Amino acid sequence: MASTALSYQLEINVPFESAKQATIACNTLSPDPILKKDELTVDYTTSGSNLICLFQGVSDRVIRVAISNVLDNLKTIVECIDEFEGKEDHIFSK
Amino acid sequence: MTVDLDKRLRPGRDYYLALGLEGSANKLGVGIIRHGVGEPGPHNSAQVLSNVRDTYITPPGEGFLPRDTARHHRHWVVRIIKRALADAGVCGRDLDCICFTQGPGMGAPLQSVVIAARTLAQLWNLPLVGVNHCVGHIEMGREITGAQNPVVLYVSGGNTQIIAYSRQRYRIFGETLDIAIGNCLDRFARVLKISNDPAPGYNIEQMAKKGRHLVELPYTVKGMDISMSGILQYVDVLAKDMFSSTPKKNKNLVDQESGELITPEDLCFSLQESLYSMLVEITERAMAHVQSNQVLIVGGVGSNERLQEMMELMVNDRKNGSIHATDERFCIDNGIMIAHAGLLSYRMGQTKELKDTVCTQRFRTDEVWVNWRDD
Numbered sequence: 450m451a452s453t454a455l456s457y458q459l460e461i462n463v464p465f466e467s468a469k470q471a472t473i474a475c476n477t478l479s480p481d482p483i484l485k486k487d488e489l490t491v492d493y494t495t496s497g498s499n500l501i502c503l504f505q506g507v508s509d510r511v512i513r514v515a516i517s518n519v520l521d522n523l524k525t526i527v528e529c530i531d532e533f534e535g536k537e538d539h540i541f542s543k
Numbered sequence: 544m545t546v547d548l549d550k551r552l553r554p555g556r557d558y559y560l561a562l563g564l565e566g567s568a569n570k571l572g573v574g575i576i577r578h579g580v581g582e583p584g585p586h587n588s589a590q591v592l593s594n595v596r597d598t599y600i601t602p603p604g605e606g607f608l609p610r611d612t613a614r615h616h617r618h619w620v621v622r623i624i625k626r627a628l629a630d631a632g633v634c635g636r637d638l639d640c641i642c643f644t645q646g647p648g649m650g651a652p653l654q655s656v657v658i659a660a661r662t663l664a665q666l667w668n669l670p671l672v673g674v675n676h677c678v679g680h681i682e683m684g685r686e687i688t689g690a691q692n693p694v695v696l697y698v699s700g701g702n703t704q705i706i707a708y709s710r711q712r713y714r715i716f717g718e719t720l721d722i723a724i725g726n727c728l729d730r731f732a733r734v735l736k737i738s739n740d741p742a743p744g745y746n747i748e749q750m751a752k753k754g755r756h757l758v759e760l761p762y763t764v765k766g767m768d769i770s771m772s773g774i775l776q777y778v779d780v781l782a783k784d785m786f787s788s789t790p791k792k793n794k795n796l797v798d799q800e801s802g803e804l805i806t807p808e809d810l811c812f813s814l815q816e817s818l819y820s821m822l823v824e825i826t827e828r829a830m831a832h833v834q835s836n837q838v839l840i841v842g843g844v845g846s847n848e849r850l851q852e853m854m855e856l857m858v859n860d861r862k863n864g865s866i867h868a869t870d871e872r873f874c875i876d877n878g879i880m881i882a883h884a885g886l887l888s889y890r891m892g893q894t895k896e897l898k899d900t901v902c903t904q905r906f907r908t909d910e911v912w913v914n915w916r917d918d
Contacts, residue, residue: 537635
């Protein structure tokens with residue numbers, strides 16, 4: 450087996466309310482680099498209002514760790530969208 | 544000053560507003576600052592509209608781990624942003640930019656906060672500004688105290704540096720060779736099981752006030768640098784002997800003059816005195832180097848009153864010396880300093896594309912181009 454083969458794959462498909470939301474999530478997640486590129490890659494794309502995360506790794510373990518991290522980040526993104534989207538003119542009350 | 548800080552002024556407005564997000568260690572902070580148009584200075588000082596902080600506090604004997612700290616920040620970040628906006632009474636459309644700590648700090652906590660910054664920036668169509676944490680401390684310290692061109696002692700849980708400004712860089716004159724002073728104090732507090740609430744350093748300071756005997760500790764100044772890991776090791780051994788169930792006869796645990804036993808309070812007192820003397824020594828040497836008579840103390844350990852007092856004794860012996868320090872609102876990590884330093888760079892046109900907003904654990908103070916100063 451070639452050392453570079455990323456034989457484990459997993460795709461998760463996250464539905465958002467709009468294409469704009471999916472794009473924001475994709476743009477937010479994309480910049481952070483994967484530290485061990487020869488062990489794991491993660492690609493973020495959107496399709497309509499869906500965010501698609503494709504994980505490819507050398508083992509199911511590295512994929513599991515990566516997904517857990519992505520889901521944690523997605524929680525923050527979704528919470529931000531829920532609380533702040535369309536509220537540029539809103540004064541929050543104490 | 545001939546720098547033009549008003550290239551980005553919005554039509555019809557005479558001020559700027561920035562939101563700052565800080566989460567490089569165990570404090571999560573969000574602040575909103577207002578700058579009036581024109582050159583900053585005593586007659587045009589920045590206005591703090593809100594400064595909210597939530598600290599992740601661990602049980603006595605435990606430090607904060609990156610993963611748990613990141614979870615804390617994720618849990619609170621949206622609520623703290625809302626509270627900061629509410630306190631300031633401003634809405635998203637009023638803001639000019641969103642500033643975030645890009646480093647240095649712990650990787651996972653930094654990353655958990657930048658996620659919120661990126662999302663919010665896109666939702667509200669605002670530019671992002673990456674801020675060096677140390678520069679945030681320095682600029683906020685200068686703003687609050689009015690110190691023009693001080694030698695800066697930056698002392699916190701993750702950093703110990705002596706800094707002076709020269710030709711648009713904050714240059715590092717001396718620093719720790721191993722662990723940071725706050726780290727040394729925190730870890731010592733863990734050995735003695737001192738509470739982490741509100742902060743281990745604060746509790747050490749309170750105990751030190753009751754100390755009566757000075758235990759001699761290693762003194763490790765190396766040129767302009769200092770080293771603290773050996774001192775930590777030394778006091779750790781003393782503390783362990785003190786609490787051991789089968790007490791070994793450690794002659795250092797008995798005061799030579801009075802024959803009284805050394806207490807934990809004495810150890811806190813001795814540790815503070817030794818560490819702070821080292822800091823005072825290298826600060827004084829840096830002042831002589833750059834021919835400055837001002838000292839500015841920033842960073843979490845800078846809120847220690849004993850350190851401020853010892854520094855003041857040194858400064859008062861120098862001609863026209865003055866010392867500047869801030870209280871815990873601005874000393875300890877906070878969002879407002881990130882907003883302030885970020886807004887200065889925003890006004891100079893330094894903003895980041897999303898792809899350039901990756902946080903980094905190592906980000907030295909002198910990497911930042913301080914183009915908002917030209918003195």
